[in-house]
Amino acid sequence: MTALSEYDRLEAVGLWRADPEAQRREVIVSLGDASLVISETKAGAALAHWSLPAMIRRNPGAHPAIYAPSEEPGESLELEDEVMIAAIEKVHVIIESHRPHPGRLRSFLIGGVVLCVGAAALFWLPGALVDHAARITPMAKRIEIGRKLLAELSTMTGQPCASPPGEQALAVLSKRLPGHDTIVVLPEALKGARLLPGKLAVIGRNTIEGPDTPEVVAGYLISTEDGAAGQSPLKQMLGALGPAAALRLLTTGNLPDSGITSYAEQLLREQPMPPATDGLLRAFRTAGVSSTPYAYALDPTGETVLGLIEADPFKGEPSPRPVLPDAQWVALQDICTGR
Known part of the structure; x- marks a missing residue:
């Protein structure tokens, strides 16, 4: 489960753009289990579903936060709600921690080997x-x-x-x-x-x-x-x-x-x-x-x-x-x- 239990049914108002040339539209943003749902404010019809693991933030640290469903040009979402922003960022931290890090593992392995060799040299070489x-x-x-x-x-x-x-x-x-x-x-x-x-x-x-x-x-x-x-x-x-x-x-x-x-x-x-x-x-x-x-x-x-x-x-x-x-x-x- 990707979303956090404390953010169940979390909703916020945002500004959504279907493509870079389109007008911004006010939308309702809902944090789901593994996705972010973007809906119309009046009829409530869903306009887009974004995968939480795939979505990115285009302006880290800036405000309002601007998100996109991927690195590709296209949709964008502008959020000012601090609680929603914090929830999305927290989900991303959790997702990142569960992803495999082959480079990190390799570094750990190399470091372990170097440490073992160093210890062997320290204790064996003098004698x-x-x-x-x-x-x-x-x-x-x-x-x-x-x-x-x-x-x-x-x-x-x-x-x-x-x-x-x-x-x-x-x-x-x-x-x-x-x-x-x-x-x-x-x-x-x-x-x-x-x-x-x-x-x-x-x-x-x-x-x-x-x-x-x-x-x-x-x-x-x-x-x-x-x-x-x-x-x-x-x-x-x-x-x-x-x-x-x-x-x-x-x-x-x-x-x-x-x-x-x-x-x-x-x-x-x-x-x-x-x-x-x-x-x-x-x-x-x-x-x-x-x-x-x-x-x-x-x-x-x-x-x-x-x-x-x-x-x-x-x-x-x-x-x-x-x-x-x-x-x-x-x-x-x-x-x-x-x-």
């Missing part, structure tokens, strides 16, 4: 960029980045501890725990262990000077490796620096100096998230290292690390294959004293 950069960077570049990061850390912690016997002990430790070609001891600020790109690991002085067994420093390294959850140190670094740094690495082969500095500060400031106990115990078992000494180094009471103690794959006994011989363990403990 994909980081993954790709971390995956294709050659080992030589990883080593270079690791060395730059170590140099930046050294400006914040002091130069790495060094002594010939201690460095020899570190070389033995790196072979005992595969995955680290080089292990470096930093004298200040760093607690625990961190992995750097290029198979480089740094450990804090607290991992070697306080404990009475090398299984503690081994535990820190194992925990850090397991806590990476399969992510390479370079991917962790790029994940922290963001996709812009990853893009720069891909396009120029280098990372910004400011990014290296900020990541070094982050490594010193933030402790790595502890890995799940079950996975960590498997890593200790694979490495052939007892988890109990490391657990007590984390919590001397043992209360918060009970799982590492009770489920120790070696039941708290020394590892079947020593982490370091006694003489080299003593040399490692003395590496920061220069003895």
